[in-house]
Amino acid sequence: MTAAPTSPGTSPLARRSFLGLGLGAGAAVALTACGSGSSSTGAAGASQGTVKWGWALPTSWDPVFSSAGWDVHDLSLVYSALxxxxxxxxxxxxxxxxxxxxxxxxxxxxxxxxxxxxxxxxxxxxxxxxxxxxxxxxxxxxxxxxxxxxxxxxxxxxxxxxxxxxxxxxxxxxxxxxxxxxxxxxxxxxEGDPAGLATQPVGAGPFTLTSYTQNARAVLKRNPGYWDAANIKLENFEVYPLPDASTVIASLQSGQYNVAQIPGSQVAAAKAAGLEVQVIPSMVVAVLDVNAGQAPFDDPDVALALQYAIDRQALLKTQQFGYGSVSNQPFPPGYVGHDPASDGLYPYDPARAKALLAKAGHPNGLELTLTTSAAEGLPEQVQAQLKAIGVNATIKVIPQATATQVVYVQHSQQLFTDQFAGRDSAAQAFQVLFGQQGLMNPGRSTPPELLAAVAKVSATPLDSPDYPKVLQAATALAVRTMPNVFLYTVPRILARHRSVSPIPADVVVQRFEGVTAG
Missing domain, CATH: 3.90.76.10 (Dipeptide-binding Protein; Domain 1)
Structure with a gap:
């Protein structure tokens, strides 16, 4: 689902740009929203206030060339879809x-x-x-x-x-x-200026972009011509880059933001500061991308050993402060594609992991490289867990901007720490994660039976009583035949001023219908 989409995460692990699109860091654009008007009233009467969202800015304001899954949250402010x-x-x-x-x-x-x-x-x-x-x-x-x-x-x-x-x-x-x-x-x-759409979107969404400074701020105005304008109560909307975890609470208190994404480590501090905190389930899941086309993971037993070597509960406790849930599949609990029968499929079992390595011809362990875009946190904890089964993992840090090129285009890395941001369509999520040309399938290999299962998902009507069973069967097959090591879900944790009304708990795309700000 490019979810399908859904959170920039709270650590540098979240992939911010796939192909390096965009302007220079200092670029600023002032926009005129022709035909959109600027009235503070619309079909619903007076609109109320401004949301200042500490979240993330998009890789491009053009949906055809946007290169990060969670760009959909920003783009949904200025565009509508069918x-x-x-x-x-x-x-x-x-x-x-x-x-x-x-x-x-x-x-x-x-x-x-x-x-x-x-x-x-x-x-x-x-x-x-x-x-x-x-x-x-x-x-x-x-x-x-x-x-x-x-x-x-x-x-x-x-x-x-x-x-x-x-x-x-x-x-x-x-x-x-x-x-x-x-x-x-x-x-x-x-047709007039296609390159201009990267910074000057023209859509039919709830807001129009009036000014944009890349890597700094996007300023938007309510669009009274939006098809559902009656439910858009905010007059203005501002989007800022993801706040630093160490300063986000102070920035909220100062008014730099009145809504912001925060890490689990800051929830207690946010509540102590008098802020409201919402933990919204999302489609984001932390994952280790395994290249089954490279040794040692071209041996299925080594790939399987990795599944049992990871203590997901320990990772969740340390990296997320317990917010989210342990997962070994791409869809979160409650989503139609989540397969309950696959929960607990790969329990933490270092003895079994060692036995699988011995079966694969590595009784004394092995050496590998763990590639990441984050020098601290998850990579180090995974490294320590692998050490416990005799695997010496050397951490290799690569720049975020080149990660996709190195990992998914060149297919040159054995193991990579990542987050999957979900997609709007379940079949699309399968294609990205497991397809033969899937962006997050660096091994570029898919079992024929999985291809057939995904094709059956697409061929089953969404309102068919068989659809949940068909989709969950595809999920079950994927997590048993593909090497991806899913770790834990990453909910959207939003702290907000009391002057901002509750934010809708949308699982895939964060929306703001009905929200007001005093």
Whole structure:
């Protein structure tokens, strides 16, 4: 799901940029939101206040070239998609008021809401949707084209009807189009100045970007033309980079932020400072990415030994202060893809890990390199746990900006500490993690039976009573046949001033409908 998306995390382990897109660190852009107006009132009456969110800034404001999974949170402020996900991750109407499939699942028709416009004042009709989706499908540098591989053709059959013709049955499309892949961009903007979208987004979201200083601040204004403007109560919104853990509470107290992501280590301090704290389950999971194409992990017994060598509960206690849950699968408890039967599949068992290493021809242990973008914390604790089974892991620190190139393009590292940010579609999550070209599958190998199981997920309607069983079966197969070592879930921990009303507990994409700030 590029979740599908969902949290920048609270440590440097979270991948902030995949391909190094963006401007120089000092770049600043002032924007004029043509046609969006600036009134403090809208369909819902007076809007209230400003949220100053200490979170993360996107790698790009263009959803086609955004290169980090959690960019979706920022991009959802300025763009709308045909669908959106409800708090539980189910697709519901957004720009489209509804959709229907044909009998065999190879064609899906979306009906657009009437009177939609982009923030530049141009019409958001079926022709615009077609152009936007086709750009994502066909641009040579698109980072969402792989997710649209099953879309053979997009047709604007009427001004309000968009038809997607598919190369095979795929019932994941409504979920897939809820995220970056389905965000609709103004054709006027990308036909006139496509490079400008990196810093000057033109969409139809709840807010419009009015100024942007890269690595410093994004300032947004309420968009009264948003299709669901009645539920957007905030007049202004500001986004800042992820706060430093050592100063985040002081920054909240000073008013630099009134909502901020905090690590588990700061929860007690936040509460003591009189701040409200919300722990929101997310789709983010910490993981060790294992390259099964490189020795020693080309031996399945060595890869399996790694699963039993890791004390996940100890990692959760130390790295997350207990916030989250131990996990050995990509989906969190409560999500439809979570397989309860796989909970506890790989208990901490160093004796079994040693036996597997001996079976693989390493009775005296072995040497390997643990690559990371963080010099402290999780890598050191994993290193110590591996030492207990005779594995000497040398920690290799690489810059965050080059991590994807080194780990997932060059496929040159044995083992890498990472976080998977989830995706909007379960099938998309499988593709990213386990697909033969999956970004987080450095070994680029997938068992045929898993490919078949994922294909069955796509071919099963989301409202079918069989869907949970089919999806959970794919999850069960993946965690038994792929080498990824999942560790623990990473919830979204938000501290906020009492003047800010509660934040919706959205699992996949953080939304702000109904939020007010005094």
């Amino acid at each position: 669908t959106k996900l409800d708090p539980h991750g189910n697709p519901v109407p957004a720009l489209a008021s509804g959709w229907t499939y044909n009998a065999d699942g190879t064609e899906i028709s979306f009906t657009l809401r009437p009177g939609l416009t982009f923030s530049d004042g141009t019409a958001l009709d079926a022709a615009a949707v077609k152009k936007s989706l086709d750009r994502g499908r066909t641009d040579p540098k698109s980072l969402v084209s792989a997710q649209l591989a099953h879309v053979a053709k997009v047709t604007a059959s009427t001004p309000s009807t968009v038809v997607l013709t598919l190369s095979q049955a795929d019932y994941q499309i409504p979920s897939l189009l809820a995220g970056k892949t389905g965000m609709i961009v103004s054709p006027k903007a990308f």
